[in-house]
Each structure stands twice: as structure tokens, then as C-alpha cells.
Amino acid sequence: MNQALTIFRKEFRDYFISPVGYIVVCIFLLVTGWFFFTTFFLFSEANLRSFFNLLPLTFSLVIPAVTMKLFAEEIHTGSYEMLLTLPVTHNDVVAGKFLASASFVAVMLAPTLLYAASVAFIGRLDWGPVLGGYLGAVLMGAAFSAIGVFASSITRNQIVACIVGMVICFGLTLFDKMVFFFPGKIVEVSTYLAAATHFENISKGIIDTRDLLYFASVVFLFLYGSNVVMQARK
């Protein structure tokens, strides 16, 4: 456990040592800020809905770029060997790296609170959905981080890791919208599997254990998958 925390601290600090972290944050804030404020004054409604509606897509794009280096870089440079021959378990490594990327996503999200603050300044903001939205965003960020960690563990190439991560994240975000012409049962299942549905529920301010369970199981599933991949590497 201590080992996991040590790895977490190191990986988290790494995000702020390299310029990549800052670049990703800038891109994220530019994209979300642009899409939010260009439409904001057209609707003249004091809420953050357009920001949260777009978040599953922006996260699908940005989070794999945050997580791509976690394993792929270590496998590529060989430091993976050095890390695994230290007295750590696979779970320590996976947990440490996952926590670091999820925390970085939370940090990346923090400046967007300024959007909320500026909306509250010019109109009457209903804080309920906003808080729900941020809770949902953190959960979805964690789930996508777990996906990214998994994508990074299967390859030594960061680009491949990033693209695989994006494909899985986009899939989870979009595929309920692509199966509308299938029979009802399939639509129901795919709606349940889609990350966006659960995120929307929470961001409306409805906190249902089913949605929480969904994100928790995505995290568990992909972290477990990373562990299996590490085992197979031996």
C-alpha cells in the first residue's frame, strides 16, 4: 500500500515536471472554454449544461493523452524492468499509476470551476446540477483513466496506447447513439453500457447507486485487465 502511494506521488509529480502535462491542460481548457462560451450567450441560460454535455467527448480525447505514457514509456525505455524488480506488487504499480492520472484529471478539471463562477456572477446559477456534474466528471475521469492505464499497459508505443484508449473511450461514450436502429433490447443494454448515460444522470443532480456502481466497475475491470497484462508479460 505504501509502495502504491510512493508510486502515485512520483507519477503525479511527473505530470508537472514535463511540459506535456501543461500542454494537455491548456488544450483541455481551450476546447471546453471555447465550446462553452461561444454558445453560452446564445441560450442566455445560467447553467453549465453545454459544458457538461460535451465533457464525455473532450475527456475521450484528452484523458488517453494523459495516461498514454504511464506504462508504454516505461516498457519502451526499459525502466519497467527496474520498477518491477523493486519490492512492489503488480497491484501497487497499477493502483499508483491509476491514482496519479485520475488525480491529474481532477486537477485539470479544477480551473473550469471559474466557468461556474463567472456564470454565477452574471446570472442565478443553480448549484445542484453543477455539483452533480463535477461529481460525475470526476467519476467519468476516473473510469477513463483506468481505460487509459489499460491501453498503456498493452503496448510499448505511446501513440498506439493513446489511440487504443481513445477508441475505447469514444466507444463507451457514443455507441448507445449508434445502435438506435437495432431492436429494443440491444438499445437498452448498450444504453446501460454507455458511459455518457450514467454521466448525464449524475450531472442532472440525480445520484443513483447504479451509476456509481457502473463507474466503479469500469475502473475495476480495466485495472484488473492491466494486472492481467502485466502478469502475461512475465
Add this chain to the structure above:
Amino acid sequence: MIHVENLTRYYGDFCAVDNIDLDVRKGEITGLLGPNGAGKTTTLRMLTGYLAPTSGTISIKDYSIDDDLLEIKKLIGYLPESAPLYHNMLVYDYLDYIADIRGLSKGRKEERIQELADLCDLRAIMHRPIGELSKGLRQRVGLAHAMIEDPEILILDEPTSGLDPNQIAEIRDIIRHFGKEKTVILSTHILSEAEATCDRIVIIDKGRIVADGSTEALEQESTAQEKIITVALLKADFASASMRFRLLPGVTGIELVESADPEVLKLKISADGRDNLREMIYSCIKETDWVLLELAKETKSLENIFRELTKEG
């Protein structure tokens, strides 16, 4: 200390390590010697738990690698080939991080980092990023990394490859200093390296152990079987000399050696292990009017042994 039995590892269809048995005692510096691709790195990786054996058992102290991997990792300090460390970290931060992962207390950590800074001569580079260091410096940081917890066993994969002679000497000193009380296993494909550093040499070829013993034992064993004696003579010609020597018992071959001085006849006489061959050669020469300039027994160097054991086919 380390007990390995029937260790085998396949990569797909390729057998990298084939049924190796090995016992390493405490306080021994063991060198795994072999040509490239012989299975040295794979063996070391299995000892450190990085790779799982296809079959066979490894036990270190009383721990088995299948059940107590974490305990075994605590005993071992390992430096992989070419020291793959985190290039973006400062040397001090890196050692600090490794000490944290290994669970050293704060006081002990400071103490060890200071000790290793002296031992591996890192003081001047403590606050430089690892990625900016030269290969030799990085290797020293890697050694410090492996020794941070003062482990009982130190495993080094090609610790001196790609370094210049001065750097090699430095690394060797550090290893020998450490190996006085602790167990060290290192791999190398350079013979002089193994000869200079190791108490015991295990030669591996194509995944198998082909020789195992102390440096002296390996040399003696092979010289016992065959002897080569060089003779340099004045006033002699090859035809009559070889005719005389060929009559001596045990002589299996005579070879002419190029010499710088045309007056001097230089011969290499090979024979199967008779102890008094030089005496016989001397008395043989005494009967003629040749002048004896040189008479020497050539011991087979480790290099010859190595080549013989690992040559193709």
C-alpha cells in the same frame, strides 16, 4: 544462498535457458559468462522475478520465488543492462524515490544516500537529471540504486558494457568492495572482466551451463589435458628440429611460428599431458649444437577455454 534447479525458459518456441542447475553460496562473486544471446540476461531476469520460469524452481535463502516473490525482491538489488533509470529525475530524487519504495526510514535513507554518494562518487552529480549523464555516470547511479537498501544479494547485468577502461576499473572496485561480505552475481561477455572480478565463473552457451568453477580451476582443468610448449632456437632448421622432437613420447604436433629474427627458429610443440616434457625437450637439444633461447609452457588462457566451449557447431 541461491538454489536453482532445472530452470528452463522458452520464448515461444525458442529455448533461451535450458535446464540450468546452479548453487550460489554466500559471499561469492559469481560471473555468468557467455556469448551474446546465451541466456545470461534471461537467467538473471528469472532470478529477480521479472520473468517467470517456464519450468524449474528458484529458491533464495528459504524463500521460493513462486510464493514469496516480494520477500525475495527485498533481498535483491538488481541493475538491469544499460541501467534504464528515469531520465527526467534528478539523481538525488531518484535515489530518494527508490529508498521510499524499499521502505527505508527517513534517517536511514539519508544515511544510505550519503554513504552511496561517497562509494559511487556521486556527490558532484546529485542534482543533475539522469538523462543528461554520460553512460559511466549513469551506471554508477544504477549501482547506487541497486545497493540502496544494502541488499544481501546484488545482481548486475553487464555492469561494465560500453564503458571506457577508467570507468570499468571504477565499477569493478565498487563491485569488489561490495562483494567482500555480500553475494554478487554478474553477467558479462568479456573474459578479462570475469577473470578480474569474479571468484567463480559459470560459462553459459545456448542456454546451458558448459563450465563451472573458480577461475584457477577452469584454467588448470584444461591445461591438464593438453600442453603447448614454445621453443626458440638458434642455429637450427625446421626439418631436423621437427624430426627430433616428433620422436619424443607424447608429442602430438609441431608448428612453426613466425619470428621477427630470421636466424631464430620458433616452434610450438603440443603434447598430451606429460609432466616432464620440457625436460625431455631440453635434453634433446643438449645433444645438438643448437642454442636454446626460450623454452616456455603456455597455459591455456581463459579465453581459449571460452572459445572452445562456446564455438559454433
